[in-house]
Amino acid sequence: MKYPSDSSFIKTLSHGDKNNLLDFRYSKIDTSITNFQNYFPRNTNGHLGMPSAPLYIDYKPKALGFNMLTAPYQNDVISADDVQYYQTKGPYASLTGIAGSKQEQAFKMVFSNTFKNKLNITLGFNRYGGLGFYTKQQSFTNNFYTTSNYISANKRVGYFAHVLYNKVKHQENGGIADDSLFLLDVSVNKILLPVNLQDSKRELRTTSFEINPWLRINKIEDSSTVISHFMDYQFNYSGSYTKYSDTRSGANDFFNAFYLDTVSTKDSTHWRTISNALNYTVKLNTINAKLRLGAKNEINQVYQYLDSTFVNNSVNAGFFLSKNKYSGFAKTSYIFSGPNANDYSLELSNSYSQSIAQVPFVFTLKASVEKRHPDFIHNTWLTNHYAWNNNFSPTDKLQSVFSISTLDDRFDMGVVYQSISNLIYFNELSVPEQTPVSIQNLGAFIHKDILLFKHLGINARYNYQSSSYQAIVSVPNHIVNGALYYQGNLFKRALQLQVGFNAQYYSEFYGYAYNPSVNQYYLQTKEPVGDYPFIDFFLNARIKPVRIFVKIDHVTQGFLGSNYSLTPGYLQNDRAFKFGINWLFFD
Numbered sequence: 296m297k298y299p300s301d302s303s304f305i306k307t308l309s310h311g312d313k314n315n316l317l318d319f320r321y322s323k324i325d326t327s328i329t330n331f332q333n334y335f336p337r338n339t340n341g342h343l344g345m346p347s348a349p350l351y352i353d354y355k356p357k358a359l360g361f362n363m364l365t366a367p368y369q370n371d372v373i374s375a376d377d378v379q380y381y382q383t384k385g386p387y388a389s390l391t392g393i394a395g396s397k398q399e400q401a402f403k404m405v406f407s408n409t410f411k412n413k414l415n416i417t418l419g420f421n422r423y424g425g426l427g428f429y430t431k432q433q434s435f436t437n438n439f440y441t442t443s444n445y446i447s448a449n450k451r452v453g454y455f456a457h458v459l460y461n462k463v464k465h466q467e468n469g470g471i472a473d474d475s476l477f478l479l480d481v482s483v484n485k486i487l488l489p490v491n492l493q494d495s496k497r498e499l500r501t502t503s504f505e506i507n508p509w510l511r512i513n514k515i516e517d518s519s520t521v522i523s524h525f526m527d528y529q530f531n532y533s534g535s536y537t538k539y540s541d542t543r544s545g546a547n548d549f550f551n552a553f554y555l556d557t558v559s560t561k562d563s564t565h566w567r568t569i570s571n572a573l574n575y576t577v578k579l580n581t582i583n584a585k586l587r588l589g590a591k592n593e594i595n596q597v598y599q600y601l602d603s604t605f606v607n608n609s610v611n612a613g614f615f616l617s618k619n620k621y622s623g624f625a626k627t628s629y630i631f632s633g634p635n636a637n638d639y640s641l642e643l644s645n646s647y648s649q650s651i652a653q654v655p656f657v658f659t660l661k662a663s664v665e666k667r668h669p670d671f672i673h674n675t676w677l678t679n680h681y682a683w684n685n686n687f688s689p690t691d692k693l694q695s696v697f698s699i700s701t702l703d704d705r706f707d708m709g710v711v712y713q714s715i716s717n718l719i720y721f722n723e724l725s726v727p728e729q730t731p732v733s734i735q736n737l738g739a740f741i742h743k744d745i746l747l748f749k750h751l752g753i754n755a756r757y758n759y760q761s762s763s764y765q766a767i768v769s770v771p772n773h774i775v776n777g778a779l780y781y782q783g784n785l786f787k788r789a790l791q792l793q794v795g796f797n798a799q800y801y802s803e804f805y806g807y808a809y810n811p812s813v814n815q816y817y818l819q820t821k822e823p824v825g826d827y828p829f830i831d832f833f834l835n836a837r838i839k840p841v842r843i844f845v846k847i848d849h850v851t852q853g854f855l856g857s858n859y860s861l862t863p864g865y866l867q868n869d870r871a872f873k874f875g876i877n878w879l880f881f882d
Contacts, residue, residue, distance in 0.1 A: 303321050303384070304324065304383060304384050304387070304881075305321070305322045305324060305381065305382075305383050305384075305387060305407075306319040306321055306322060306381070306382040307319065307320065307322040307379050307381055307382075308320065308379070308380045309376060309378070309380075310375050310376055310379075310380070310455075310457065311375075311376035313455060313507075315615065315624055315626070315644070316576070316587065316613070316615045317615075317622075318617075319380070319382050324879070326842070326879075328791060328793055328835040328836065328837045328844075329744065329752070329754060329778075329793070329835075330754065330778070331835045331842055331875075331877070332797065332831070332833040332835055332846045332873075332875070333797065334391075334393060334844075334875060335401075336370045337350075337799065337829075337867075338370055339807075339862040339865070340862050341427070341429070341432075341860075341862075341866055341867045341868055342425065342427040342428070342432050343370070343371070343401075343423060343424075343434065343436070344423065344424055344425070344435060344436040344463060345434055345465055346367040346368060346809060346814065347368070347369065347370050347371075348367065348806060348807040348816045348861070348862055349369070349770065350770055350771065350774065350801065350861070351738065351758065351760070351770065351774070352711055352713065352736045352738035352760050352768075353711065353738070354661060354663075354694055354711050356640065356642050359609060359628045359629075359630055359635070359638050359639070359667065360568075360570075360595075360607055360609070360630070360635060361593065361605050361607060361634070361635060361671070362670045362671070363535065363564075363566045363670060363671045363672065364670050364671065364672040364814075364815075365670065366463075366499055366537065367814065367815065367816060368461075368463050371436050371461075371463050372438065372461040372463065372499075372501065373419075373438045373461060375457070375459060375503060375505070378419075378440050378442055378457050378459060379442065380417070380442050380444045380455060380457075381407040381417045381442070382409055382415055382444070383407050383409045383415065384409070385408070385409075385881060386408045386881065386882060387406070387407045387879075387880070388405065388406045388879070388880040388881075389403075389404070389405045389406075389877065389878075389879050389880075390402075390403070390404050390877070390878050390880070391403040391404070391875065391877040391878075392876055393423070393873065393875035394873070394874055394875075395425070395848070395872060395873035395874070396868075396871035396872055396873070397425050397868075397871070398425050398426045399423075399424075399426075400425065401421070401422070401423035402420075402421070402422045403420070403421050403423075404420045405417070406419075413445055413447065413448065414443070414445045415442075415443060415444050416441070416442075417442045417443070418439075418440075418441050419438070419440045419441070419442075420438065420439050421436065421437070421438040422436070423435075423436050424436060428486075428868050428869050429471070429485045429486070429490065429866070430468060430486055430489075430490045431466040431467070431468035431490055431492065431493065431495075432465075432466060432468055433465065433466050434465035434466070435462075435464045435465065436461075436462065436463050436464070437460070437461070437462040439459075439460045439461075440457060440458060440459040441457065441458050442456065442457040443455075443456045443457070444456070450511070450516065451510065451511045452508070452509070452510050452511070453508070454506065454509065455505075455506075455507040456505060456506045456507065457504070457505055458502075458503070459502070459503045460501070460502050460503075461500065461501045461502075462498075462499070462500050463497075463498070463499045464496070464497070464498045464499075465496070466495065466497075467492055467495035467539070467541075467811035468490035468491065468493075468495070469491030469495065469549055469811055469864070470491055470862075470864020471488050471489070471490060471491075471865070472488075472489040472491045473488070474488065477866070481852070481857045482853050485866070491547070491549045492547065492549060492811065493543060494541060494542045494543045495539070495540065495560075495811055496538075496540050496541075497538070497539050497811065498536075498537065499536070499537045499814075500535065500537075501533065501534070501536075502534050502535075503531065503532065503533035503534075504533075505529065505530065505532075506529075506530050507527060507529045507530075508527065509525055510526050511525050512525065516580075520580055521579075521580055521581055522577060522579060522580065523578040523580060524575070524577060525575070525577075525578065526573070526574070526575055526576075527573075527574050527576070528571075528573055529572040529573075529574070529591075531569070531570045532567070532568070532569050533567060533568045534565070534566075534567040535566050535567070536563065536564070537564050538561070538562065538563040538564075539560065539561075539562045539563075539678070539812055540559075540560060540561045540562075541559060541560040543559070544556075544559055544560040545557050545558040545559065550680040550812060551680075552680050552681070552682075553679060554677070554678070554679055554680070554681075554682050555678075560678075560679040560812070564598070564599040565598040566595065566596065566597045566598070566671075567595070567596050568594065568595045568596075569594045570591060570592065570593040570594070571591070571592050572589055572591035573589060573590055573591075574587055574589035574611075575587070575589065576588075582616070583617050583618050584614065584615065584618075585614070585615040585616075586612075586613075587611075587612065587613045587614075587626075588611075588612050589610065589612075590608070590609070591611065593606065593608070593609070593633075594606050595607070597671060599676075599678075601677065603675075605633065605634045605635075606632075606633050607630050607632070607633030607634065608630065608632045608633055609628055610628070610631060611626065611627065612626065612627055613625065613626030614626070620647055620648040621645070621646070621647050622646045623643070623644050624642075625641075625642070625644075626641075626642050627639065627641045627642070634668065635667075635668045637666070637689075638665075638666055638667050638689065639665065640663065640664070640665040641663065641665070642661075642662070642663040643660075643661065643662045643663070644660075644661045645659065645660045645661070646659045647659075648702075654701060655702045656699060656701055656702075657699070657700050658698075658699055659696070659697070659698045659699075659709075660695075660696075661695060661696050661697075662693075662694070662696075663693070663695075664692070665691070665692050666689050666690070667690050668689050669685075669689070669690065669719055669727075672813075672815075673685065673687055674687055674727075676813075678813075679812070681725065681812060681813055683726055683727065685727060687717070687729045690715065690716065690717045690718060690719060691715070691716040692713065692714070692716075693713070693715075694711070694712065694713040694714075696709055696710070696711045696712075697709055705744040706742065707742050708739075708740060708742070709739070710738070710739045711736075711737070711738040711739070711740075712735075712736070713734075713735065713736040714733060714734070715734045716733045717731075718734055718767065720767055720817075720818065721810070721813070721815050721816065721817035721818065722817060722818055723817060723818050724817075725812075725815070730764065730767060732764065734764045734767065735762070735763040736760070736762045736763075736768055737759075737762075738759070738760045739758070739759045739760075740756065740759075741756070741757055742755070742756040743756075751780075751781065751782075752779070752780045752781070752782045752793065752795065753778070753779055754778040754780075755776070755777040755778075756776040756777070757774070757775055757776075758774040758775075760773075760774070766805075766820065767818065769804055769805050769806065769807060769818065771801040771803075771825050772804065773801075773802040774799075774800070774801055775798070775799070775800040776798070776799050777798050778795055778796065778797040778798070779796055780793045780794060780833075781794050781795060789838060789839075790837070790838055791837040791838075792834075792836050793833070793834070793836070794834045794835075795832075795833065796830055796831065796832055796833070796850075797833055798828055798829065799828070799829045800827070800828045801824075801825040801826070801827070801861065802825055802826060803823050803824070803825045803826035804824065805818075805819060805820050805822070805824070806819075806823075806824040806825065806860070806862050806863060807862065808862065808864070809862055809865065816862075819863060821863075822863040824858065824862065824863060825858075826858065827858050827859045827860075829849055829859065829867065830849070830850055830851045830855075831846055831847060831849065831850055832846065832847040832850045833845065833846045833847075840879040840880070840881075841876065841877070841878050842877040843874075843875070843876050843877075844875045844876075845872075845873075845874050846872070846873045847870065847871070847873075848868065848870065848871040848872075848873055849867065849868060849869060849870050852870040
């Protein structure tokens, strides 16, 4: 089997970076086994494919326009910005299979090939699910995307395109109804613990398609060309569907209100967006800079008992520069007509590379300011158990991040700052509320991966977080992630091996409670969670293109206390055995 050592075999470009006019970058073939065993982020509801509450204060700007809602599946859906375009020197495939306790199974695939150095086609697919450790916790997730990009031989015309599909389907048990059995005996079979809901299910589906052809207006571009002119057109369609059903909602007292049916619940919401955008770009070749001007029309349709249509029109501009060791941009968008009129965003990004003591570092400074109308769910909602009609003010948000990192990703540190006015959240009654005060959030992080005495590995990350309004922005103040392991090479360096322990710790905080009907997290101040170390044992190995891990998840379960919950009523998994393999193909 061919196993290339060519560092330029693969070049990648994310959809988000493409929209920021960045170029393809060489992507190192991922053969590292460090952290290979941590194949999914921790889910606060305790099982992959389930909703999960945010645990970190992050820098996350997003595009302007109509937004229906933000479903709490950030661990389990692929967003458009996550989609990757590829350019390869030959066929490339990565296959990953994982199996674990309680019928946990996962399969991940990426395949890419470039034909005649012009046309690339890439396929990505994830499929995973499991029963979970508790009654009515089964989940099933499908992610699929395909991307394509083309550039002509004279580099005058080309296109980007992608299709993206997500399906998340799981049972909703409403959390543990009585934890007295568990508190008396932490080793009790969790299937014996009663849950609040017996026949509730949630499903979310999202589909999107985008085609982005471009044309260089000037016929010739060579070393003597000072200015080049480009036009590009973006067409995007996205459709989403969410459904909550409970055939026995009238037979339990979990929900207090019934607006449509007192016997059973079947709530569904559809929404879709069609957008057209036209952009003109001037490329200043002598300084490798680009100036972009554009306009966008967006049509949004919502179907939830009553149908609604929203049309927004916006303009945008941006300046992008990449020269020597510096790369950065400044861009802005403004909605001048429609229900989101007068929303705006301004984003700045700066990145500078510099070697210190022969170690290459990257210094990054990003900042964004925005005014945004509330999501549809915050102002208008009608389902069997919840209904409201609000008139909230737009939210103002300023956020920034400064970070320092090494090119090998073995060290990074930084600070995140946010200032938010008119923040909308779900209160203790699971209904939206807007705070009249300005909230400031701060997050700081540091990470270091070192190898001592050629064999003793330490991988440590620490996050500190605080908020001026902790009762609303409720995240742990301290998060520690670390691994201590032995690393060695056997059989004439043919086998690379890591054996050790991994730990995660979240300080005590009032974790958000989860509402299955609304599919959102809401505030609660009655039950603290956290203050519990999750410790795993792992063995990672690599033989050329094959990587393997064996893991005992939560190996200390039953020895370090019983409060291993990050969402009230939802415990993390018990001790579990897991195994995974990844195989790379280049022919």
